[in-house]
Every structure is written in C-alpha cells, then in structure tokens.
Amino acid sequence: MIKINYKLSNVLKTNFILILIPIFIISFVTLQILEVYAKRVILDKNVLLAKSVAYQVETFLDHPLSILRQLEVIISEKQLVDEQEIRSYLEATIDNYKIFESIQILDTKGEIKYVAPFNQNIIGLDMSGQEFFQQTIKHNQTFWSPSFISLQTSQPTVTITMPLKKGIAVAYLNLAKLNDFNNRIHIGKENFFIAITDQKGNFISHYNKEKVYQRDNKNNLNKLNYNEDTYQTNYEGKDMLISTAHVENSSWRVIIYQSKDEAFAPVYQVRDIFIAGLIISLTIALILSTISAKEILLSFKNLTRKTKEIATGNYNFNLKYDSYKEFNDLAESINTMSENIKLREKALMETNKELEQFAYVASHDLKAPLRGIANLSEWIEEDIRDVLQDESRSMMDLLRGRVRRMEALIDGILQYSRVGRTRVEYQVADVEAMLRDLIDDLDLPREFTVIIESGMPTFNTDRTRLMQVFSNLISNAFKHHNRTDGTVTISVKDCGEFYEFVVTDDGPGIAPEYHAKVFEIFQTLQPRDKMESTGVGLAIVKKIIENQGGTIRLDSQEGQGVKFSFTWSKRNQIRIINKA
Amino acid sequence: MVSKKHLYFIFFVFSIFLFISLTGCTKKEPIKIGLVGNLTGRASELAVTGRNGAELAVNKINKAGGINGHPVQLIIKDDKNDPATALRVDQELIDEGVAAIIGHYTSKTVLGVLPLINQEEMLMISPTVSINSITGLDDNFIRVIAPDKIQSHLLASNAMQQENIKKIAIVYDLSNKEYTEEFYINFINQYIQQGGQVLLTRAFTSGSDSNYVELAKELKDSGAEGILVVANGMDTALFCQHLRKLDSKAKVMTCMWAMTSDLMQNGGSAVEGILMASSYDKDQPNEVYTNFKKEYLKKYGTEPTYSSVYSYEAAQVLFKAIEKSNNLNTKTIKNKLLEIKEFPGLQNNFMIDQYGDAKRSYSVFTIKTGQFKRVIHD
Numbered sequence: 001m002i003k004i005n006y007k008l009s010n011v012l013k014t015n016f017i018l019i020l021i022p023i024f025i026i027s028f029v030t031l032q033i034l035e036v037y038a039k040r041v042i043l044d045k046n047v048l049l050a051k052s053v054a055y056q057v058e059t060f061l062d063h064p065l066s067i068l069r070q071l072e073v074i075i076s077e078k079q080l081v082d083e084q085e086i087r088s089y090l091e092a093t094i095d096n097y098k099i100f101e102s103i104q105i106l107d108t109k110g111e112i113k114y115v116a117p118f119n120q121n122i123i124g125l126d127m128s129g130q131e132f133f134q135q136t137i138k139h140n141q142t143f144w145s146p147s148f149i150s151l152q153t154s155q156p157t158v159t160i161t162m163p164l165k166k167g168i169a170v171a172y173l174n175l176a177k178l179n180d181f182n183n184r185i186h187i188g189k190e191n192f193f194i195a196i197t198d199q200k201g202n203f204i205s206h207y208n209k210e211k212v213y214q215r216d217n218k219n220n221l222n223k224l225n226y227n228e229d230t231y232q233t234n235y236e237g238k239d240m241l242i243s244t245a246h247v248e249n250s251s252w253r254v255i256i257y258q259s260k261d262e263a264f265a266p267v268y269q270v271r272d273i274f275i276a277g278l279i280i281s282l283t284i285a286l287i288l289s290t291i292s293a294k295e296i297l298l299s300f301k302n303l304t305r306k307t308k309e310i311a312t313g314n315y316n317f318n319l320k321y322d323s324y325k326e327f328n329d330l331a332e333s334i335n336t337m338s339e340n341i342k343l344r345e346k347a348l349m350e351t352n353k354e355l356e357q358f359a360y361v362a363s364h365d366l367k368a369p370l371r372g373i374a375n376l377s378e379w380i381e382e383d384i385r386d387v388l389q390d391e392s393r394s395m396m397d398l399l400r401g402r403v404r405r406m407e408a409l410i411d412g413i414l415q416y417s418r419v420g421r422t423r424v425e426y427q428v429a430d431v432e433a434m435l436r437d438l439i440d441d442l443d444l445p446r447e448f449t450v451i452i453e454s455g456m457p458t459f460n461t462d463r464t465r466l467m468q469v470f471s472n473l474i475s476n477a478f479k480h481h482n483r484t485d486g487t488v489t490i491s492v493k494d495c496g497e498f499y500e501f502v503v504t505d506d507g508p509g510i511a512p513e514y515h516a517k518v519f520e521i522f523q524t525l526q527p528r529d530k531m532e533s534t535g536v537g538l539a540i541v542k543k544i545i546e547n548q549g550g551t552i553r554l555d556s557q558e559g560q561g562v563k564f565s566f567t568w569s570k571r572n573q574i575r576i577i578n579k580a
Numbered sequence: 581m582v583s584k585k586h587l588y589f590i591f592f593v594f595s596i597f598l599f600i601s602l603t604g605c606t607k608k609e610p611i612k613i614g615l616v617g618n619l620t621g622r623a624s625e626l627a628v629t630g631r632n633g634a635e636l637a638v639n640k641i642n643k644a645g646g647i648n649g650h651p652v653q654l655i656i657k658d659d660k661n662d663p664a665t666a667l668r669v670d671q672e673l674i675d676e677g678v679a680a681i682i683g684h685y686t687s688k689t690v691l692g693v694l695p696l697i698n699q700e701e702m703l704m705i706s707p708t709v710s711i712n713s714i715t716g717l718d719d720n721f722i723r724v725i726a727p728d729k730i731q732s733h734l735l736a737s738n739a740m741q742q743e744n745i746k747k748i749a750i751v752y753d754l755s756n757k758e759y760t761e762e763f764y765i766n767f768i769n770q771y772i773q774q775g776g777q778v779l780l781t782r783a784f785t786s787g788s789d790s791n792y793v794e795l796a797k798e799l800k801d802s803g804a805e806g807i808l809v810v811a812n813g814m815d816t817a818l819f820c821q822h823l824r825k826l827d828s829k830a831k832v833m834t835c836m837w838a839m840t841s842d843l844m845q846n847g848g849s850a851v852e853g854i855l856m857a858s859s860y861d862k863d864q865p866n867e868v869y870t871n872f873k874k875e876y877l878k879k880y881g882t883e884p885t886y887s888s889v890y891s892y893e894a895a896q897v898l899f900k901a902i903e904k905s906n907n908l909n910t911k912t913i914k915n916k917l918l919e920i921k922e923f924p925g926l927q928n929n930f931m932i933d934q935y936g937d938a939k940r941s942y943s944v945f946t947i948k949t950g951q952f953k954r955v956i957h958d
Contacts, residue, residue, distance in 0.1 A: 110848055121793045125821045126848030129950060146881060151814065151846050154622035154787065200881030214619035214658060215628050217880055237653075 008300065012293045020282065027278050031271060038267040043230035043241065046256055046263070050245035051228065053194055054254040057247045060181050064099050065142070065249060068162045068171055075105065076165040083114070090116035101172040102152060106133060108167050122152065127170070136161040136168045144250040146198040147175075147215055156215055158204055160250075175212060178205045191238075191259035199251040232260060299327040306334055315342035359417050363410045370410075374403040409522070412536035416521060419465075419543045429463040432456035435490060438471055445484050450474060453491040457499060459570055465544045466568060470503070472537040473564050477505035480525070480562075497570055498550065504563045510556040518554065541566075608646070610653040611902065613638070613895070614673035617685035618661035622786055623755075623812035625840040626887045627685040630707050631656060632880050633888030634682055636872070637895035647903050659684055661755065663692025674700050679908040682894050685887065687711035687759035694721060701910045705898055707890035710836070711759050712766065715937050720910060722917060722936035724894045728759070729766050730942050731836055731857040735808075736770035738855065738944045738955075743831055745806035749780035749799045751819065752810035755787070756837070760810040763835050767808060779804045786815050796822035799830070806831045813840040816854075817847035824850035831855065840885050844950055851947050855955065859940040860886030861927060862952050869926040889926050897923050897932070 074089065090103050094116045105114040110128030127133050132145040143161045150157040150172060162169045182194055182205040196205035203211040210216075230243040239260040244253050261268075315338050381388060381396045388396075432452055439450050470490070477488045486506055493500045510518060510525065517523045521539040545552045545566050552566040615634050617627025638654045646652060655676060657669035666689040673681055674696075680703040684690050690709045697704045697720050704721050710728035714721060739745040748771065752760035768778055780802040782795055796819055799807050807823065807830045809816045816838040823832065833855045834843075843851055862873075862883065872892065876884040901917035902908065914936075922931050931939040944955040 121822075124825045126824065126850050127846075129817075129844045129846065129848040129851070131845065148845065149622060149624060149814065149842060151818065154814075201879075210620070210658065213621075214624070214631075214656075217632065 009293065009297055012289075012296075016286070016289055023282070027274075031274055034274075035267055035271055038270070039264060042263050042267065043243070046230050046241060046243035046258060047228060047245065050243040050254050050256045053256070054245035054247045057181070057196060057252065057254055058249050061247065061250055064097065064160060064171060064173065067093060067097055067100075068142075068160055068169055071103070071169055072162050072164055075169070086114055087116065087118060090114055091118065099174055099177045101150070101157065101174045103172070104170040105164070106167050106170060108137070113167065119152070125151075132159045132161045132170060133168065136163050144199070144252070146200040147202045147204050147212075156202075156204070156212055158198060175204055179209065179212070181205075182207070191262045193257055195255045195257065196247075197253045197255060199253075201253075204252070296324070296327075299324070303327070303330060303334065306331075306338070310334075310338050310341060313345075315339070315345070355417070359414050363414045366410050367407055370403045370406050374400050377403075409536075412522075412540075416536050416540055416543065419540055419547065425462070425464065426460050427463050428458060429461050429466060430456075430458040431466070431492070434463065434467055435470060438467055438474065442471065442475055442478070444474075444478055447485040448478055448481070449485075449487040451487060451489045453489065455492055455494075457492065457494070459499075461568070461570075462548065465548070469541050469544050469566065470501075472541045473503045476537055477503065477507060477562065481505060481507040483507075495567065498567045499570065500565060500567050502563060502565045504561060506561045509558045509560045510554065510562055511558045512556070515554045515556070519552070608650045610651045611647055611908065612653050612655055612676060612678040613898065614655050614657065614670075614676075614678040614681040614683070615891075616657040616659050616666065616669050616673065616681060616683035616689075618689070619656070619658040620660060622814055623661060623686070625813060625842045625885070626708055626837070627683075629840065629882075629885040630683075630685055630887035630891035632876065633707075633884060633891035634895045636875060636879065636888075637892045637899070641895075641899050647899055648906065652899070659689050661686055661689060663689055666693050667696055670696055670702070671700075674702050679703075679902060680705060680898050680910070680913065682707065682891060682898065684709065686756050687762075688756050690714070690721070691758050694719065697721065703898075703910045703914055705894045707894045708837075708887050709759075712762050713758075716935045718935055720914065722897075722914070722932060724890050724897060724923075724930065724932070724938050726859060726938050726940040726942070728763050728835070732763050732766035733770040734857040734942050734944065735833055735835075735855065736767045736776070737774060738857070739771060739806055739831075739833060740774040740776050742944070742955075743806065743855070745776070745831055747777045747779050747804050748806040748808055748833075749782075749802040749804035749830070750778060750808045750810070751782045751784060751795055751799060753812065753815060754783050754785045756812075757783075759837065760835075764808060764810050767810075784811075784815075786812060792818045793822050795819070796826055796828075799823065800826045800828040804830050806833055808832075809834045809838070811835075811838060813838040813843035814846050817843050817845075817851055820847050820850040820854060836860075836886065839945070839952065840887070841882065844947060847947075852949070854947050856945055857942050858886065858945050858952075859942050860889060861943065861945070861954055863954075864927045866927050868924075872926050893923070893925050893930075 071089075071093065075086065086105070090105075093103060094100055103114075103116050104112050104122075104127070106127055107113050110126050110130075110133045112122055112125050112127060115122050130145075130148075132143055135143045135145075140163045142163075145159040145161070147156045147158050149155065152172075156175060158173050158175065160171045160173065162171075178196065182196065193207045194205075195203055195207075195211075197217075198204050201217045202215045203217070206212050206216075228245050230241050233240060233242055235242065235257060241256075241258045241260055241263050243256040243258075246252075247254060377396050377399050381393065435450075435452050435456070444450065474488055474490075478486070489502075489504045491502045491504075493502070514525055518525065519538050519542045520535075522535040523539075524535040542552050545568070549569045550567040552564060554562065554564055556562040615631055617630055618624055619627050619631065635654060638652050641647060642651050655673060655678060657673060659666035659669055666684055670681065670693045681697070682705055684693065684704075684706060685708045687709050690704075690706060690711070691714070693704070694714070696702075702720060706721070706723045706725070708725055709723055710725045710731070712727045712729045715727045715729075739748065750764050750768070752764050754760070764781070772778065780799065782798060784792070784795055792815075799819075800823060807819075807828070809819050809832060811819070811834070816832075816834045820832055823830065831853070832851075836856060836858045839856055839858050839860070843854075847854075869889070872889070873884055876882075876888060897917060897920075898913075900920060900923070901913045904916040904920070905912040918932065918934055918936065921933075922929055928941065933939065945952050946955050947953070
C-alpha cells in the first residue's frame with residue numbers, strides 16, 4: 001500500500017474548516033430555534049395584550065349593559081308607568097351617561113314608543129326591518145348589532161338591545177366615546193395600534209377614524225371569529241402581526257396591529273448581535289489559528305533546517321527557541337543530540353584517526369620486514385647464484401611470491417578497513433563515461449568484451465566508490481574467466497529510489513555452495529597457487545554497497561556465467577564521519 | 581482533501597445562491613386601480629357595499645395570479661359625495677399612478693370629475709351612475725349600469741298600466757339632483773305621455789335638517805294615488821315611514837338608487853309594496869351569482885347589493901381589458917374594452933356599446949315580507 005504523506009499546513013487548514021462547518025451549522029440551527037422561540041414569545045405576548053384590552057373593553061361595556069338592565073327592570077316591573085316618567089328617566093339616562101347617543105323603547109311590532117333625546121318625528125317609526133329588532137325578538141336576549149348608519153345622526157353606530165316584557169329597549173352607542181376609550185389605552189399609531197371591530201369585522205374603533213366612518217372591513221372573518229392568536233399578514237402594504245381577542249359580552253373583537261419589524265426588532269437585534277459575535281469570534285479564531293499555524297510551521301522549518309545542518313556535519317548551529325514549550329523541548333533535545341553527535345563524531349574521528357594510523361603503521365611495519373625478506377632472498381640468490389640449483393631457485397621465487405602475496409593481503413586489509421571510514425564526496429557521475437574510463441584503465445585484452453547497455457544514469461553520488469565496485473566486479477569477471485574472449489555485460493534498471501546495476505559474464509560460473517563464501521574476506525575459490533588473489537575484492541564490493549544502503553546478489557550456476565546484481569541508492573547519504 | 585480550488589468553487593456557488601434568494605426571484609410591479617365613492621354619510625351604503633364587491637374581485641384576481649402576473653392593488657378614496665372632494669381624490673389617484681378608477685357612485689360627483697379624467701386621459705368605470713345626460717359620449721367614462729331613462733320609463737309605464745296610478749306626487753333629493761331631476765323628468769315625460777297627471781313636485785336635501793314629516797304630509801294631502809320618491813334608501817325609507825304614520829294609501833315608487841339594505845332596515849313594514857325598476861334580482865338562482873353571494877356573506881356578514889354586484893363586474897371588465905391590452909395605456913385599455921362588447925355578468929351577460937354605455941334588461945321589483953321581489957319582466 002502506498003502511503004500518502006500530507007502537508008501539515010494543508011491538514012491544519014482542513015481541520016480548521018472541519019471545525020468551522022459544524023460551528024456554522026450548529027450556530028445557524030441554534031439561531032433559528034432561538035428566533036422561533038423568541039418570536040413565539042412576542043406573538044403570545046401580543047395575544048395576552050389583546051386579551052387584556054378585550055377584558056378592559058368588556059369592563060367598559062358592562063356599564064351600559066348594567067344601565068340597560070336597570071332600565072329593563074324598571075320598565076318591565078312597571079316601576080315606571082307614566083309615559084312622562086319613562087321619558088324623564090330616559091332623558092336623565094342620556095344626560096348622565098354620554099356613552100349613549102340615544103335610547104329608544106320599541107313595542108312588539110317594532111314601532112318606536114319612546115325615544116331620548118325626545119324627537120316627536122321619530123315616535124311611531126317602524127324599526128322592524130332592523131336586524132337588532134329581529135334578532136332580539138327571535139332570541140329574546142341581549143343583542144349587539146353590527147355597525148350601521150344611524151337614521152338620526154347619519155353616522156355609523158352600534159346598538160345594544162335588551163328584550164322587555166313588551167317590546168325591546170334599544171341603546172345607540174356613541175362610537176366617539178368608544179374611540180376615546182381606545183385612545184386611553186393607546187399604544188402607538190401606524191405601526192402599533194388597537195382597533196375594535198363588530199362581529200362582522202367592521203371597524204367601530206380605529207386610530208384612523210375614516211375606517212370607522214367608512215365601515216371598513218379588512219378582516220378575514222373566519223379566522224378571527226374563532227381563534228385568539230397572532231397572525232402574520234400583509235396589511236395595507238406592511239407586514240404586520242395581528243393579534244385578536246374576543247370581547248365576550250358583545251362578540252366584538254379587539255385587534256392589535258403591530259408592524260412585524262417593530263415587534264421583532266429585539267429578536268433581530270439579538271440575531272444581528274449573535275451573528276456579529278460569531279463572525280468576530282471566527283475571524284479572531286482564524287487569525288489566531290493562522291498565527292499559531294505559521295509559528296508551528298516556522299518552528300518545523302527551522303528544526304528541519306537544523307537537522308539538515310547536522311546532517312551536513314555542521315554541529316555548531318545552535319537552535320535558539322522561544323516558542324511553544326514542545327518546540328523548546330524539541331530544540332533543546334536537538335541541540336543536545338547535536339552536541340552529543342559532535343562529541344561522538346569527534347571521538348569516532350579520533351578513534352578512526354588512531355585506527356588509520358595503526359593500520360598505516362601496522363601495514364608499514366608489517367610490509368617493511370616483508371620487503372626485507374624479499375630483498376634478502378634476492379641478495380642470497382645472487383650470492384649463491386653459481387651454486388644455486390634450479391629447484392632452490394624456484395623455491396626462492398616461491399618465497400618472493402609469498403612475500404608479495406602477504407603484501408597484497410596487508411594492502412587488502414588496509415583497503416577493506418578504509419571502506420566506510422573515509423569522507424564521501426558526492427559528485428555528478430555519468431556512469432557510462434565512468435565505465436568507459438574504467439575499462440580503459442583496466443587494460444583488458446582486446447578480445448575481452450565489456451558491453452555497456454543503454455540507459456546508464458547520470459546522477460549525484462559517491463563516484464569513487466561506485467567506480468571501485470564496478471572495477472572489482474569487472475576485473476574479477478576477467479580474472480576468473482576461462483577464456484580470453486569472454487564478455488561482460490553491464491546493464492541498469494531504475495527502481496525508483498535506487499538503481500539496480502547488473503554485471504553479467506559468460507565465464508565458468510560459481511557453484512551455489514560457494515555463493516556466500518565469495519563475499520567473505522580473504523576467501524578464494526581457487527588456491528592462491530593456481531590464481532593469485534587477495535580474496536578481498538568482493539568483500540570490499542559488498543561492504544561498499546551495504547554502507548550506502550544497497551544490497552548485492554549473486555546468481556550463478558557452474559558453467560553458466562555469473563550475474564552480480566547490486567542496488568545503488570539515488571539519495572545522497574552522509575555516512576562517512578572521518579576525513580581520509 | 582479540500583483544495584483551494586474546491587473552496588473557491590463552493591464560495592462562488594454559495595454567493596450565487598445567496599444573491600438569488602435575497603433578490604427573491606423577480607417580483608412584478610402591482611397594477612394600481614383606484615376606487616372612489618361616498619364611503620361616509622347618509623347615502624354611503626351604495627359605495628360601501630360597492631367597495632366590498634370590488635375588493636372581492638381584486639382578491640379573486642390576485643389569488644389567480646394577478647393580471648399577466650402582476651398583482652392588483654386597490655387604492656380606496658372617499659369623495660364624501662362632494663364634487664370638489666371628488667376632484668381632489670381623483671387627482672391624488674392619478675398622481676399615484678393608477679391604471680384606471682372604479683367609481684364614482686353618484687351622478688353629481690361623476691359630472692364634476694368628467695373634465696379632469698378626459699383631460700388626464702384616465703379611464704373611469706362606474707358601477708352605479710346611470711344619469712342619462714352622458715349617454716352616447718365618446719370619452720374616458722365607461723359604466724356597467726344602463727342609463728336611467730329605461731328605469732324611469734319602465735316605472736312610469738308600470739304605474740299607469742299595471743298599478744293604474746293616474747295621479748302622482750313627486751319628491752326628489754337635491755343632494756344628487758343631477759340624477760334625481762333627470763330621473764323624475766324622464767318619468768314625468770313617459771307618465772304624462774301615457775295619460776298620467778303630476779299633482780305635486782317637491783325637493784328636499786338629504787340629511788337630518790330636512791323636514792320629512794311636513795313633506796310627507798304635503799305629499800299625502802295632495803291626494804296623489806302614487807308617490808315617486810327619487811332619493812337614496814334611507815331617505816326613501818324615512819318618507820315611507822312618515823307616510824305610513826299619516827296613514828297614506830298612496831303607492832310609493834322609487835328609483836334603483838334606493839335599492840339598498842338600508843331601505844328595508846330603516847323602512848320596516850312601511851316600505852312593503854314599494855315599487856322600483858331594477859336590473860338586479862337578488863334571488864336569481866344563477867350559480868355564479870349564488871357563489872358570489874355566499875362569498876360576500878362569508879366575508880362581510882351581509883348580503884350584497886346591486887352596487888356590490890356591479891362593482892365586482894366593473895372590476896372584472898377592467899381586469900379583462902387590461903389583460904388584453906398588455907400595457908396600461910388608457911386608450912389601449914378602453915379600445916380593448918369596447919372591442920370585447922359583451923361581458924359575462926354575475927347574473928346575466930351585459931353589453932357595453934361603442935360609447936361605453938351598458939345595456940341591461942330591467943324589471944319592476946317590490947318589497948314583500950322584507951325582501952326585494954320581482955313583479956313583472958321587461
């Protein structure tokens with residue numbers, strides 16, 4: 001499975017958005033709920049206000065009702081019999097109670113018998129066509145008429161009628177008084193006002209008196225007849241809240257009109273404050289998180305730079321931090337690590353230096369007597385040349401050969417020991433050109449062919465070591481070939497983070513039981529007497545390859561040539577810690 | 581992983597969505613229609629019930645989506661039955677940019693504003709003004725009620741031929757004399773032509789100052805067999821009441837102007853048997869009318885009057901003409917209206933001729949047990 005590494009900055013941004021979205025959603029939902037709830041409270045409050053006003057109107061109307069009841073009692077129980085007494089009583093009632101415009105007593109046929117204020121012309125008029133007469137006679141109970149134009153005043157009026165033993169009493173209400181009452185409980189004007197309608201929806205009290213005089217009816221009777229509630233509607237071009245309540249004793253309706261904007265202004269204010277607060281909070285959060293993210297990313301950048309410096313061997317780069325505690329701790333740890341690496345490197349350098357010196361001295365001290373032995377053998381051979389027999393001469397050659405072998409072994413040990421300890425120098429290596437130079441340097445016989453396949457890379461690497469690997473493998477292939485006209489083929493495969501080089505020959509091959517042995521130091525497949533070899537070449541190749549993180553593999557069968565495959569990293573890796 | 585491109589795209593789409601929802605799609609401008617009549621005072625019943633009828637028409641058209649998608653807005657004004665006020669409110673309506681005016685409801689006010697509406701190229705359509713003197717004029721005035729000559733002639737003929745009334749007395753209201761004078765004169769012409777005799781003619785001005793009692797006495801004492809009262813419903817009722825009190829046996833006749841609910845409410849038994857000529861039959865069984873009546877009753881709690889019906893029809897006529905015009909130019913609307921000629925009424929179809937005068941059929945009606953009842957057909 002391929003692992004995808006995300007950028008921290010993108011992750012931080014995404015996380016911020018992922019936090020933002022639920023905050024927005026939750027805030028929006030919360031706001032909606034709060035708004036609905038707050039508006040409901042206002043709507044209910046308006047209904048309560050309407051009910052309260054309706055109660056006040058009811059109380060207001062109780063007075064004329066009670067006067068009429070009194071009248072009914074007086075007339076029905078014949079407490080007043082004389083016509084003049086009745087007229088006087090009625091006149092006094094009109095004088096004392098300005099709520100009444102006039103009072104009439106009608107007989108059972110609907111004819112006016114008495115009227116106050118007295119008007120002879122009205123006496124005897126037939127009011128049987130009026131709804132108030134018909135309804136009162138039919139139901140024998142108090143009736144509140146809808147508004148109609150008064151015959152006497154030519155203005156809209158409403159009547160309260162009360163059944164008497166013989167006939168009915170009709171009281172014409174002064175709607176101006178009703179308007180005065182409305183004005184006393186005045187709330188506002190166009191955007192917040194109270195109106196009263198009769199049971200048919202005609203205005204009988206309104207801040208705009210024209211609506212009363214014109215018997216304006218803008219109500220939806222069905223809705224308002226039965227439900228005391230608040231409705232949202234468009235009234236005369238404005239969005240209004242209309243709250244209604246019944247006036248029980250008269251079947252009138254009290255209607256409170258309030259501009260929706262005015263009513264919900266506090267809700268909208270809270271909403272706007274909430275939104276503003278949310279935007280400000282989120283903006284601050286965004287700014288703070290951006291600053292924090294930038295600080296974090298900068299800290300990472302600096303830390304990365306420091307570790308790179310350390311990787312290049314610069315241990316004097318001291319990270320100074322005044323940031324988050326974790327970064328401070330990390331910086332301190334890196335500084336400590338850097339210091340420790342510096343000390344260990346120094347110790348290692350000294351150790352390597354000592355080791356190098358030792359190896360040099362050891363090789364020099366070991367090689368010196370060997371040279372002495374070789375020289376002595378030559379001198380002795382020269383001295384006793386006359387008497388030296390052939391067998392003895394060949395033994396001297398053998399002696400000198402052993403000395404040279406020893407020297408080669410010592411050089412091989414030195415060389416092997418140096419692998420991985422000398423400083424690596426990275427340089428651009430054109431592998432094809434490098435191989436061609438190498439082949440020239442190896443001075444192979446003309447008939448021995450080295451084929452370099454196409455696709456050889458050019459890349460930044462430890463050119464010296466790579467050349468050493470190829471040199472050892474090619475010279476090994478030639479040395480161990482059973483023919484002078486052999487062929488070595490070198491190919492390459494790009495494996496992503498590394499190259500896989502393959503060196504194949506058509507020589508005698510290596511039996512599988514020896515595959516592991518060939519990479520051991522000082523191990524040879526053939527006796528040294530038969531083929532002079534130090535036995536360190538492939539060991540060195542293996543060590544070089546493994547030091548830069550690669551692997552080497554041998555594929556061969558006896559008689560089928562040898563195929564060495566090794567991987568070489570493309571990345572520059574600083575491994576060497578000692579100057580050569 | 582949300583990339584920058586994704587974020588920009590989401591933001592763009594969200595902005596578009598927000599823009600569309602805030603602009604709330606495209607709302608069409610309302611078509612303003614004025615309605616003007618005497619909404620206050622003694623004779624306000626005609627205009628008040630007319631206004632109600634027009635409101636029903638407006639509600640209906642708006643529920644159906646308006647005129648070509650435009651909602652209709654009714655702007656209502658009160659002319660107080662005063663020509664000066666009528667001029668002022670008409671000008672206000674013109675200034676408010678109304679496409680047409682429904683009204684006025686009395687001849688007096690219409691005559692006062694005719695020059696203005698012709699000058700300002702404003703279309704006016706009246707539900708109830710039947711004055712004869714403006715018949716056959718090519719102007720911006722249209723009406724859905726027939727000229728009153730037909731009424732007065734029918735009434736006169738009925739008085740002579742059906743009721744055998746040979747002698748009459750007349751009383752008429754000066755507060756709308758443009759109509760009342762013309763009506764009674766046309767009546768007299770027809771009546772005299774058929775051999776009738778006019779014993780007395782009296783005028784009064786509607787209102788509480790008028791001495792209805794004395795006039796009633798004069799009418800009764802004239803010895804007339806029939807009394808023609810050319811007045812509104814309330815005043816006609818009052819005269820009938822006083823005549824009844826005086827035990828007058830004369831047959832009372834009146835004009836269509838009085839055919840409102842306040843005639844019966846204020847007249848009681850005194851108006852039983854009264855005669856009038858009308859093109860409106862409240863008991864017509866027509867389904868369209870029955871549904872209208874139900875709707876009117878449901879909304880206003882009372883039965884419609886002829887003014888309610890004709891105002892509704894006037895509004896419908898106007899809406900139809902505007903719909904066909906596709907613009908609000910007065911000439912275009914008027915021409916389209918006159919092109920249509922025949923219109924479906926709530927009770928019967930009616931015609932509007934090339935001068936904007938309506939043709940309707942009339943019958944004689946009376947009041948029986950508190951209800952208007954047809955007597956004979958035209």
